Amino acid sequence: MRIEKNTVVSLNYRMLNREGQIVEEAETPISYLHGGYDGIFPAVEEALHEKEVGHSLSILMEPEDAFGGYDAELMRIEPKSAFPEGVTVGMQFEGGEEESDDMMIYTVTDVTEDIVVVDGNHPYAGMALQFECTVVDIRSATTEEMMHGHVHGPDGHHH
Ligand SMILES: [Zn+2]
Structure with missing residues (x-):
């Protein structure tokens, strides 16, 4: 199965700053709804398109691709x-x-x-961040998830 619109993608990820220090690391995989739902950084989403389980990537996000510039x-x-x-x-x-x-x-x-x-700036505002991740799971989204525009379930949104 490949990552395409309306698939739920689970990732292990970490983010590093320019000095190579880990600023954030997922203890458990995160899941997002793929396909322009704003569930993850757009640059990461674009890079993951059509990839399969096991795919790893590392991309440098400029502040504007990550948490924005410092205001x-x-x-x-x-x-x-x-x-x-x-x-x-x-x-x-x-x-x-x-x-x-x-x-x-x-x-x-x-x-x-x-x-x-x-x-009031995000702690990572103004920072370029290296986003490293590995795809650990891909599944089809449920109709409800598509309608809500976010993932439900243990790693996702709770109502
Ligand atoms: Zn929902």
Whole structure:
């Protein structure tokens, strides 16, 4: 069976930064619905098209192909009084504009006596990443999965 539109593809993968350090590694295979459903990075999806189980690939994704460029406007300086006591670097908070549904995750990047610096960029924003993966399973998607545009089941979406 080959990877084509409306197949569910399972992958083992890892991502490395430019220095060759692993920034993310799947402990169990991930599954996505192939065929332009935005289930995985488009560059990876394109490279996997028509491949079979056992196929491995390694592609370099520029930031715009991965988690986007770094947006300096997403870095904010807030008064420390707005945060819970004991706030430290690395903590994450949800935030967003009042009238928008887009909740964002802000990560604390600096704490001084009076202020807290938070960054709403994805931790990998601005990074070129090497995506390495091996196809471990391919199956036909169910009608429901096609209609929903995502994978159901143990590795996928739960309702
Ligand atoms: Zn669904």
